[in-house]
Amino acid sequence: MKQKKLKDSSKISEELLETIERYLNGSLSSQELKDFNRLLDIDEDFKAQVDDVRTMLFGIKAQSLKEQLNEFDEDDLKEKTITHSPKQKARYLRYSRIAVAAAIFIAVGSIWFFSTPQNEKIYANYFKPAQGLSITKGGNNDKFDDAMANYNLGDYKTAIDELKTLAKEKTENDTLNYYLGVACLANKKEAAAIPYLEHVVQSEKPFSLRSDAYYYLALSYLKKGNIELAKKNLAKSNNDTAKEVLLKLTY
Numbered sequence: 196m197k198q199k200k201l202k203d204s205s206k207i208s209e210e211l212l213e214t215i216e217r218y219l220n221g222s223l224s225s226q227e228l229k230d231f232n233r234l235l236d237i238d239e240d241f242k243a244q245v246d247d248v249r250t251m252l253f254g255i256k257a258q259s260l261k262e263q264l265n266e267f268d269e270d271d272l273k274e275k276t277i278t279h280s281p282k283q284k285a286r287y288l289r290y291s292r293i294a295v296a297a298a299i300f301i302a303v304g305s306i307w308f309f310s311t312p313q314n315e316k317i318y319a320n321y322f323k324p325a326q327g328l329s330i331t332k333g334g335n336n337d338k339f340d341d342a343m344a345n346y347n348l349g350d351y352k353t354a355i356d357e358l359k360t361l362a363k364e365k366t367e368n369d370t371l372n373y374y375l376g377v378a379c380l381a382n383k384k385e386a387a388a389i390p391y392l393e394h395v396v397q398s399e400k401p402f403s404l405r406s407d408a409y410y411y412l413a414l415s416y417l418k419k420g421n422i423e424l425a426k427k428n429l430a431k432s433n434n435d436t437a438k439e440v441l442l443k444l445t446y
Contacts, residue, residue: 219249314425318418321440324351324381325407327374339371346374351382369395369402377411385418396428406433413437417444 217223218231327347330340342357355378362371376391392412396405413428422444429441 312420314417314420314422317440317443318414321436322380322414322418324349325374325377325404325411328370343374346378349381351378354378355382367398367400369398369400369404369408373402373404373408376408376415380411380415380418385415388412388415389419396431406431406437410434410437413440 218228223231324346327343330343330347338357338361342354342361345351345357346354355375358371358375358378362368362375365371372391372394376388376395379385379388379391389412392408392415395402395408396412398405402408409428409432413425413432416422416428417425417440426441426444429437429444432438
């Protein structure tokens with residue numbers, strides 16, 4: 196008997212089922228797989244729902260319920276009448292709800308992927324706040340320690356305010372300017388980050404994080420859409436990730 200593609204005739208669209216099946220069977224194209232995996236990476240709820248669909252899809256197959264999902268050819272359909280128990284109907288309802296939710300996530304993810312400029316997609320994939328410095332309680336620099344503690348906790352707005360206060364007295368301090376720049380990036384203030392990071396890379400004083408400063412400065416320009424300045428600063432960074440981003444912008 197010729198087997199037809201799995202399909203719930205009442206609630207689940209054929210396109211959605213086909214997309215999920217192809218993902219589970221490993222038959223998506225490279226671009227489709229990239230889009231699908233991108234959505235899985237950025238949304239834990241969607242990932243959990245896909246796992247649910249996987250479990251139910253293969254559970255249904257394992258329980259030989261294909262005949263209840265219209266998998267018979269036309270001759271078989273003429274001879275058989277399918278009935279659904281309340282338990283089976285409840286399963287179909289749950290499956291349908293998950294399918295609808297998954298369709299929404301896929302649609303939103305597709306809109307994001309295809310409407311977002313390439314520079315912003317690369318930025319989103321590669322930006323990660325720099326690791327903060329460890330702090331020592333009871334040290335001689337309590338104000339900086341407080342700022343770095345907030346930075347490490349992800350409270351970038353507070354960290355920025357505290358670092359700015361310190362920077363007023365030490366405008367040439369590369370460490371303050373570096374973390375101010377990265378904190379601004381993490382706080383989605385890319386334009387504000389640029390002057391601080393420019394100050395660091397132009398400084399003539401030795402600074403162990405200058406290569407990283409070039410990298411974050413490049414990301415700042417990348418997010419703002421200035422690809423040439425992004426490339427220029429990436430080329431000056433010894434950061435391995437900077438080289439990877441540069442390749443993506445070059446080819």
